[in-house]
Amino acid sequence: MTTTAEPTTQQLPTLIHLAALTHLEGQVRAAKTIQELRFLSVNETRRLIPYDQVFLLSPSGPATNAYCVLNASSVAVVDRDAPMIVWLEQAVQALRRAGTTSEQPMVVTADMLPDSLRDGWREFVKGHVFWCPLQHPDKTVLGAWWFERDFAWQENDVAIVHRLAGSYAYAWKALSKKAQSWSRKIRRPVWWLLPAAAFALLCLPIRISAVAPVKVMAKDPVVVSAPMDGVIADVLMQPNQTVQPGASLFRYEDTNLRNQFRVAEKQLAVAQAEHSQAVQAGFSDPRRKADARLKEVEADLRRIELDYAKEMLDQVEVRASQTGLLLYSDKSDWVGRPVTVGERIMEIADPKLIELRIDLPVADAIVLKEGAEAVVFLTSLPLESFSATVIHTSYQAEVLPGDILAYRVTARLTQPDSRLRIGWQGTAKIYGEEGPLAYLLLRRPLTTVRQWVGW
Numbered sequence: 189m190t191t192t193a194e195p196t197t198q199q200l201p202t203l204i205h206l207a208a209l210t211h212l213e214g215q216v217r218a219a220k221t222i223q224e225l226r227f228l229s230v231n232e233t234r235r236l237i238p239y240d241q242v243f244l245l246s247p248s249g250p251a252t253n254a255y256c257v258l259n260a261s262s263v264a265v266v267d268r269d270a271p272m273i274v275w276l277e278q279a280v281q282a283l284r285r286a287g288t289t290s291e292q293p294m295v296v297t298a299d300m301l302p303d304s305l306r307d308g309w310r311e312f313v314k315g316h317v318f319w320c321p322l323q324h325p326d327k328t329v330l331g332a333w334w335f336e337r338d339f340a341w342q343e344n345d346v347a348i349v350h351r352l353a354g355s356y357a358y359a360w361k362a363l364s365k366k367a368q369s370w371s372r373k374i375r376r377p378v379w380w381l382l383p384a385a386a387f388a389l390l391c392l393p394i395r396i397s398a399v400a401p402v403k404v405m406a407k408d409p410v411v412v413s414a415p416m417d418g419v420i421a422d423v424l425m426q427p428n429q430t431v432q433p434g435a436s437l438f439r440y441e442d443t444n445l446r447n448q449f450r451v452a453e454k455q456l457a458v459a460q461a462e463h464s465q466a467v468q469a470g471f472s473d474p475r476r477k478a479d480a481r482l483k484e485v486e487a488d489l490r491r492i493e494l495d496y497a498k499e500m501l502d503q504v505e506v507r508a509s510q511t512g513l514l515l516y517s518d519k520s521d522w523v524g525r526p527v528t529v530g531e532r533i534m535e536i537a538d539p540k541l542i543e544l545r546i547d548l549p550v551a552d553a554i555v556l557k558e559g560a561e562a563v564v565f566l567t568s569l570p571l572e573s574f575s576a577t578v579i580h581t582s583y584q585a586e587v588l589p590g591d592i593l594a595y596r597v598t599a600r601l602t603q604p605d606s607r608l609r610i611g612w613q614g615t616a617k618i619y620g621e622e623g624p625l626a627y628l629l630l631r632r633p634l635t636t637v638r639q640w641v642g643w
Contacts, residue, residue: 209236209348216355222363229322229333229356230261236348239337240315245280246331254281255332275308276334283319293320293350295341296334316340320349322357330360390626395619397628398552400594402564402616404608405545406537410510412437414527415503418445423519428611431508437534438522442504449501452494459487512536515610542608544576546597546616547588551632553595554620556581562599566614575602578618 212232219225230242241262245255257273260266266273282302296317298309318335333353335341421441425431463483508514516522516534527533544564548556560578580598588594597618601608 209351212236212352213355216359219359219363222360225356225359225363226259230259233333233349233352234261236352237335237345239335241336243276243334244331245277245334247329254278255284258331272312275305275312279305279308280332280334293318293346293353295319314338318346318349320353322353322360324357324361325354326361328357328361330357330364390624390629392625393622394625394628396554396621396623396631397617397619398548398554399615399617400546400548400552400597402544402546402566402599402614404542404566404610404612406513406515406535406539406610407541407543409515409535409537410512411532412506412508412534412536414529414531414533415506416440416500417526417528419524419526420522420533421524423516423522425514427514427516427518429514430512431514431536432511433508435508436505437508437514438506440504440506442501445497445501445504449494449497452490452497456487456490456494459483459490463487508536510536513539513610537610539610540604540606542601542610543579544599544601544616546599546618547592547594548597548618550585550593550595554618556597556618556620560619562616562618564599564601564614564616566608566612568609568612568614569607574605574608576600576616577602 212228212235215228215232216225219228226244230244233239233242239261241260243257243261244259246258247255254277257266257268257277279301282305283296283300286300286302296319298306298313301309313336315336315338318333318337318341320333320335321329322331322333323329333349335349418440421439423438424436425438431437463480463486466480466483469479513536514534515537522533544562546562556578558578558580562576562578564574564576566572566574576599578597578599582596585593585595599616
């Protein structure tokens with residue numbers, strides 16, 4: 189009878205760590221590029237060694253030169269100008285000059301740094317630091333790890349890191365040789381074909397294109413502007429709401445207008461009474477007949493003032509003139525805000541009538557003709573593209589938000605799509621005339637050179 193021994197409770201964590209180590213080394217051997225290997229070294233190593241942050245550095249030359257940060261854990265791209273990265277490279281360079289760092293893993297403390305870098309240690313470093321070079325068996329140091337974590341480093345952690353460093357260094361060296369071996373496979377007599385192929389490729393005719401932001405806009409919307417000066421008391425409709433003809437859109441503060449109307453009523457009543465009194469007095473005193481005509485004109489003036497006050501009071505509530513989608517920024521932007529006559533407040537648009545507004549930066553401007561083709565990629569529908577046709581291009585560039593000088597290009601969809609909504613944004617690729625590939629690649633450099641040289 190055969191029995192199988194099961195792992196004990198004390199052996200189980202060791203077996204888990206061994207399985208993780210085996211799996212990680214398998215990933216290291218399976219890496220196809222140096223970039224993939226570097227990514228694994230700063231992110232997947234956490235499976236065996238707990239840490240908060242790790243940086244992968246590589247020496248750029250002899251021992252007197254600085255290390256450069258290549259990768260960092262949980263970061264896709266390292267910002268070369270970040271204060272943390274600048275300080276870390278300076279700190280490693282100072283340690284190398286002082287001979288503190290060696291080819292063996294070691295714990296780094298703030299006392300090892302010069303006084304000028306200790307303030308950066310207190311600002312950027314959180315916890316305990318562990319330095320581990322990635323050394324190949326041939327004694328070549330390909331890089332180094334800078335680990336940071338809250339608790340101290342133990343001997344078993346140091347042993348595991350040292351083991352992984354050897355595996356990463358071996359794979360790094362192998363991938364470096366593989367990347368350099370392709371050029372050796374090309375025979376020397378074939379080298380002259382490369383410039384010829386490059387020249388032929390640069391002469392390849394392609395359609396010149398430019399990429400610019402695009403926005404879905406309403407076509408021929410009805411502008412709702414301020415009919416008079418005043419303060420908006422309330423906005424009665426929400427943005428993007430469908431309104432019907434006669435629906436109240438917003439209302440003015442009417443205290444002054446209502447009081448002016450009441451005052452005009454009283455003034456008209458007084459003027460009419462004075463006119464009647466002057467007419468009656470004219471029957472008994474012929475000299476008072478001339479006053480009757482003057483009072484009549486004054487009463488007409490008061491009536492005109494009353495009509496004007498009533499007309500202004502009738503405009504307190506602004507109503508929709510047609511059915512459509514109500515477009516404006518936000519209700520809180522207008523409540524309590526003073527406006528002037530003719531100020532643009534809202535738009536009423538037909539959601540089925542849309543057009544595309546493309547803001548083509550001056551730096552990317554190409555020669556466009558009416559009817560030029562464009563392909564639109566909207567953020568709301570990332571898996572689809574829409575063909576469009578340019579119908580208008582502004583002659584003068586405008587300053588857009590962000591101090592960007594751009595031409596306004598208007599386009600319409602080749603095939604209408606009911607899914608598109610007003611306000612959607614994305615990217616448009618506009619096609620111009622055909623030209624060689626070299627023109628597309630060198631257009632910007634040539635423009636910059638001509639601006640500097642002046643010809």
